[in-house]
Amino acid sequence: MATTATVNKRSLWGGGIEPFKASYGKLMMWFFLLSDAFTFSGLLITYAFLRWSAPAYTGDPETFTFSTQYWPIPEKVYEAFPGLHGVEAPLYFVGLMTFILILSSVTMVLAVEAGQRMDKKGVVKWMLWTVIGGFAFLGCQAWEWSHFIHGTDIATIGDVVKNGIWMDNYEIIGANLSFNQYGPPTFAALFFFITGFHGFHVFSGVFINVIIFFNAANGMYERRGHYEMVEKVGLYWHFVDLVWVFVFTFFYLI
Amino acid sequence: MEQLTSNVVVQPVDKAKIRGIWRVALILAIVTAIEYAFAFAMDAGMLRTVIFIGLTIVKAWFIVSEFMHLGHEVKGLIYSIILPMMFIIWLIVALVNLEGGAIKEARGVVDVDQPATEHVGGEEH
Numbered sequence: 353m354a355t356t357a358t359v360n361k362r363s364l365w366g367g368g369i370e371p372f373k374a375s376y377g378k379l380m381m382w383f384f385l386l387s388d389a390f391t392f393s394g395l396l397i398t399y400a401f402l403r404w405s406a407p408a409y410t411g412d413p414e415t416f417t418f419s420t421q422y423w424p425i426p427e428k429v430y431e432a433f434p435g436l437h438g439v440e441a442p443l444y445f446v447g448l449m450t451f452i453l454i455l456s457s458v459t460m461v462l463a464v465e466a467g468q469r470m471d472k473k474g475v476v477k478w479m480l481w482t483v484i485g486g487f488a489f490l491g492c493q494a495w496e497w498s499h500f501i502h503g504t505d506i507a508t509i510g511d512v513v514k515n516g517i518w519m520d521n522y523e524i525i526g527a528n529l530s531f532n533q534y535g536p537p538t539f540a541a542l543f544f545f546i547t548g549f550h551g552f553h554v555f556s557g558v559f560i561n562v563i564i565f566f567n568a569a570n571g572m573y574e575r576r577g578h579y580e581m582v583e584k585v586g587l588y589w590h591f592v593d594l595v596w597v598f599v600f601t602f603f604y605l606i
Numbered sequence: 607m608e609q610l611t612s613n614v615v616v617q618p619v620d621k622a623k624i625r626g627i628w629r630v631a632l633i634l635a636i637v638t639a640i641e642y643a644f645a646f647a648m649d650a651g652m653l654r655t656v657i658f659i660g661l662t663i664v665k666a667w668f669i670v671s672e673f674m675h676l677g678h679e680v681k682g683l684i685y686s687i688i689l690p691m692m693f694i695i696w697l698i699v700a701l702v703n704l705e706g707g708a709i710k711e712a713r714g715v716v717d718v719d720q721p722a723t724e725h726v727g728g729e730e731h
Contacts, residue, residue, distance in 0.1 A: 371682075372679065372680050372683035372686075373679070373683075374679060374680075374683060382683065382686075382687060386691075389691065389694070390690075390694065393694045393698065396698070397697065397698055397701050397702060400698070400701075400702040400706065401702055401705060401709075402706075403706070404702055404703070404707060404710065405706045405707070405713070405715065406715065407716060407717050408718075409718055410718065411720050417721055419718070419721035421718050422717070422718040422721075425650070443642070447642065450638060451635070451638075454631065454634050454635065455631070457631075457669070458627060458630075458631045458673075460673075461627050462624070462627060465623060465624070465627065469616060469617040470615065470616050471616045471619075472614070587674055590674045591674070593669060593673075594666055594670065597665050597666055597669065598662060600662075601641070601658050601662040605645050605658045606654075606655050606659075
């Protein structure tokens, strides 16, 4: 209603007052993100707990080989790069993924900034870059999963239960939810669960970003008079980046 | 309540604000580069883990306070987000450091310094 701006005495219980000076949508987005942060904390706590209670490798990192008896050194697991078969590139690819996600977070901030200036062209341009960044990250993750599942050239010998049958000295190549060539079964299971759950968040984020991109391009927010939707979706997108910062540290560095 | 506004005024770009955004991006890139330097130059251990988590919190702080704009919201909103997260961090420290280590000890899990070779001889199963 156009008249609300001229009313001087607003009743406290009549609505129109924003708690924390944030709009309803933004506030709810913050609390949703808080609850989502609890979910991810639960997953990361599980990871760290299982890792700290698993046998560690205390030998020389130079002579490290994969074994199902101890937790692997992450640098030795994530050392592949597309197109560089057999070349050791520890953490290079995940570094690229981190870089892509941070950049797409920056383009999202720029989209929000353009929205605050009612700059439709700017919003459309930066939203498009954000969507491209999101797709690039998802593509990288698909490649990483594929490599992780198919494994390296050298098999790891271990005892596994395959299709209900106990197998001694089985040549393990790659990874699945039951066993993997990199370390204890929980290692790959946690990798799939945590990066998968994050990847699904990225996927949802890209999906929402695409909708916002089309809405902005069609002038919906210009007609509405504000670009608050871009800010709300921006909060979600930054949260996805934030979670990746933690996943990166816990999974790939420590 | 959508209304048609035919003449939308696009406000000019605030150069300082844009520069601020890129400055935060640069800080994030530099902190990540420092993490890489530690990953390659330092042997794994408790100290390195603490450094990694510390640098991660630095990055998280910049993302939340600048990119997500929480640093510019009212105090009540800041605390309602930060306080629950601080309790979570308490939980993480308690579960991971204390419980994880205790379970490992209780189970009698021993660290391995070299992988055992294939099982010698074939016991019948």
